[in-house]
Amino acid sequence: MRPELTSQQKAIVAHQKGPALVFAVAGSGKTTSMIHRIERLVQEKAHQPNKILATSFGKATVDDIKRDLHAIGIRGVKTMTLHGLGFRVLQKAAQRGYFDPAFLQMESSPEFLNEALVRKAVGKLAQQLRTKKEDLLLDLEDVKNQISAWKGNLVFPNIEELHLPSEAAKLIQEAEHPNPHYVPLFSLYESERVKNKWLTFDDMLLSAWEMMMKHDDLLIETQAQFETVLVDEFQDVNRVQYLLVDLITQPHRNYMAIGDDDQCIYEWRGARPDYILSFEETYGAKVYHINDNFRSTGQQLLLANEIIQHNTVRQAKKLSLTKGFDGNSFIMKAQNSLQEATLIVQEIKTMLAEKTQSKDIAILIRLYAQTPMIEAEMIRQGIKYHVVGNLPFYRRHEVTCLLKYLRFALVERDIQSGKPYPAKLTERNRYIDDFKTILFNPQKYLSRIITDEICRKSLQNRSSVLEELMNQYERLHERVQGRIDTLLATMEHLLKIIDQPASAVLKWLTDRIDYRGHLIQVNGIPEMGELKWETVQSFIAFTQHAKNAKDLLQLIYRIAQGYKSFEKEPEENWLKIMTVYRAKGLEWDTIFIPGCNQGVFPYLREGEADLSSLEAERRLFYVGLTRAKQNLYLSHLETDPISQFLIEANSKKVIEDAYELKEILKNPIPKIMSSDLLRKLEQIACQYPLGKYFREWFPGGVQLRLSFPDSTP
Numbered sequence: 001m002r003p004e005l006t007s008q009q010k011a012i013v014a015h016q017k018g019p020a021l022v023f024a025v026a027g028s029g030k031t032t033s034m035i036h037r038i039e040r041l042v043q044e045k046a047h048q049p050n051k052i053l054a055t056s057f058g059k060a061t062v063d064d065i066k067r068d069l070h071a072i073g074i075r076g077v078k079t080m081t082l083h084g085l086g087f088r089v090l091q092k093a094a095q096r097g098y099f100d101p102a103f104l105q106m107e108s109s110p111e112f113l114n115e116a117l118v119r120k121a122v123g124k125l126a127q128q129l130r131t132k133k134e135d136l137l138l139d140l141e142d143v144k145n146q147i148s149a150w151k152g153n154l155v156f157p158n159i160e161e162l163h164l165p166s167e168a169a170k171l172i173q174e175a176e177h178p179n180p181h182y183v184p185l186f187s188l189y190e191s192e193r194v195k196n197k198w199l200t201f202d203d204m205l206l207s208a209w210e211m212m213m214k215h216d217d218l219l220i221e222t223q224a225q226f227e228t229v230l231v232d233e234f235q236d237v238n239r240v241q242y243l244l245v246d247l248i249t250q251p252h253r254n255y256m257a258i259g260d261d262d263q264c265i266y267e268w269r270g271a272r273p274d275y276i277l278s279f280e281e282t283y284g285a286k287v288y289h290i291n292d293n294f295r296s297t298g299q300q301l302l303l304a305n306e307i308i309q310h311n312t313v314r315q316a317k318k319l320s321l322t323k324g325f326d327g328n329s330f331i332m333k334a335q336n337s338l339q340e341a342t343l344i345v346q347e348i349k350t351m352l353a354e355k356t357q358s359k360d361i362a363i364l365i366r367l368y369a370q371t372p373m374i375e376a377e378m379i380r381q382g383i384k385y386h387v388v389g390n391l392p393f394y395r396r397h398e399v400t401c402l403l404k405y406l407r408f409a410l411v412e413r414d415i416q417s418g419k420p421y422p423a424k425l426t427e428r429n430r431y432i433d434d435f436k437t438i439l440f441n442p443q444k445y446l447s448r449i450i451t452d453e454i455c456r457k458s459l460q461n462r463s464s465v466l467e468e469l470m471n472q473y474e475r476l477h478e479r480v481q482g483r484i485d486t487l488l489a490t491m492e493h494l495l496k497i498i499d500q501p502a503s504a505v506l507k508w509l510t511d512r513i514d515y516r517g518h519l520i521q522v523n524g525i526p527e528m529g530e531l532k533w534e535t536v537q538s539f540i541a542f543t544q545h546a547k548n549a550k551d552l553l554q555l556i557y558r559i560a561q562g563y564k565s566f567e568k569e570p571e572e573n574w575l576k577i578m579t580v581y582r583a584k585g586l587e588w589d590t591i592f593i594p595g596c597n598q599g600v601f602p603y604l605r606e607g608e609a610d611l612s613s614l615e616a617e618r619r620l621f622y623v624g625l626t627r628a629k630q631n632l633y634l635s636h637l638e639t640d641p642i643s644q645f646l647i648e649a650n651s652k653k654v655i656e657d658a659y660e661l662k663e664i665l666k667n668p669i670p671k672i673m674s675s676d677l678l679r680k681l682e683q684i685a686c687q688y689p690l691g692k693y694f695r696e697w698f699p700g701g702v703q704l705r706l707s708f709p710d711s712t713p
């Protein structure tokens with residue numbers, strides 16, 4: 001039997017026509033209202049099913065909508081992602097001769113084509129600059145992300161070539177970037193895409209918008225396909241998606257947007273909270289709210305409400321409790337990152353021993369830099385885990401590059417002291433590979449041709465590569481000699497200090513080679529470079545107990561072997577470690593959020609501590625809190641200031657109040673409650689607020705439920 005809808009959900013289902021905006025809080029089951037409204041529209045024959053469009057940004061959300069509609073016997077409704085909508089527009093454009101149909105004959109996935117285009121563009125740019133693509137020091141993932149962000153925001157490499165009508169031309173911008181390679185790469189990317197007749201996910205949207213702006217008949221035909229449109233997860237749409245739906249709903253504005261501005265966390269991808277916050281004024285929309293949260297307990301909801309209310313740019317609303325107080329929230333304090341990791345993993349180990357499933361627990365991080373200590377402790381305790389969206393910390397490029405410096409220095413010192421050249425082929429190849437990495441990170445010291453010759457002679461003569469480098473010194477250009485002098489001085493000192501504590505050696509090395517500057521330079525999106533530098537700093541902190549470089553390399557080897565020991569097993573039941581960004585839309589019984597300190601959560605780069613950035617961080621923290629169904633663990637370090645989010649929310653008191661309610665309510669409620677106890681309940685309930693919970697959801701006595709006036713939220 002289907003659950004009864006709440007009064008708020010029934011109001012949404014009853015909405016007949018015209019623009020509507022639904023603010024639906026986290027865990028509210030908002031899709032349920034959408035499904036039931038579509039069901040009513042179909043059953044009452046307000047619209048034919050094929051005239052209704054139910055869409056969203058993500059495929060998972062659309063799949064849920066489709067599944068739920070089929071479960072209640074509704075067929076024929078157009079359920080597709082916004083990318084799918086764009087693709088259909090392009091199919092119609094091709095039929096009318098406006099768009100080359102060859103772009104629609106895709107033999108590979110759009111994501112694969114995107115990556116291939118980036119590689120091609122980088123290769124072309126290297127040819128133009130008469131260098132090798134490796135020497136451009138570009139992070140291909142960052143190039144891909146930047147181009148995607150540009151396209152989602154109607155930014156083009158050369159707007160003169162577009163020939164858009166005046167109305168469309170007002171909405172576009174020309175690309176700019178501090179890294180001089182990025183705009184040329186964008187232009188080469190587009191040239192290659194057009195030449196190969198490839199269509200990426202971004203182009204499904206962008207090209208569809210262009211076609212409808214250029215061709216009125218195509219726009220009219222597309223508009224006529226849909227008599228009502230519902231967009232789920234509206235807070236996630238970017239500019240081109242926003243404009244696409246705006247176009248197709250123009251004739252009727254039977255347009256329902258469903259989302260939560262408090263969960264707008266993809267601004268780096270083009271989403272902006274003002275799209276949903278301005279919807280009411282832009283379209284004259286009727287506004288609805290769904291406040292009931294069916295996911296979390298009061299221990300999480302009270303805290304989440306107190307934290308998010310400190311944002312000023314938002315729709316005022318509260319998560320309304322339905323599940324009671326049978327949960328837990330803890331704030332754990334640790335002396336350092338190692339102790340924090342130990343506390344977290346020990347709690348997890350206890351839960352697993354008590355038969356909790358790994359898949360029901362998640363560690364949500366703000367930065368991938370937070371994982372080294374946690375990963376090492378997970379492996380030490382034999383707990384299977386998966387870092388979603390990234391490699392294990394010891395395999396990340398920014399870390400492996402430094403490890404190669406250390407490994408090379410140890411081998412080079414042995415060779416220079418008279419020990420035999422590495423005997424095994426794998427060891428020799430690793431020695432040469434490490435040398436090549438050093439020569440091109442953080443800067444290009446030599447050309448590939450000379451590098452290859454030096455390496456060949458080292459292998460042939462069983463000699464030091466640095467010795468072979470010196471043999472080539474006189475034939476080098478004076479400018480190159482200057483770079484080699486710098487390299488040799490760095491290596492000479494590194495060999496001298498290689499037996500010192502690993503953390504001290506790495507601190508010296510990263511400063512000497514300006515590793516932070518290098519990471520920021522090679523990552524087209526400066527934030528990505530900063531994040532990788534955070535990983536480096538975290539890794540150095542991780543190495544503080546390693547006696548020297550050799551000890552560290554052995555430790556990394558043991559960790560790698562530990563991870564490899566369970567890497568062959570299926571990942572479905574592994575414990576997930578992921579950023580809060582990736583956790584949105586998901587839920588677990590137990591959530592751990594480490595690093596609740598200033599500088600981590602919120603994470604604000606230098607010069608970025610403005611109100612908008614701070615509120616974006618607070619939204620992200622709020623999303624993390626609301627993933628927990630039963631247990632929430634927040635941890636912070638004593639050595640750094642605690643997160644302002646916890647301070648401003650008076651989090652300790654909030655959690656204490658939640659536990660006091662838990663104690664009061666854990667026993668059966670007597671028919672006549674003492675006035676003191678009732679007064680205490682009313683005081684806490686009105687403060688947070690909990691009146692609606694006690695009136696509508698609390699299973700206790702009638703007297704208690706009626707003690708709160710209807711005006712109490």
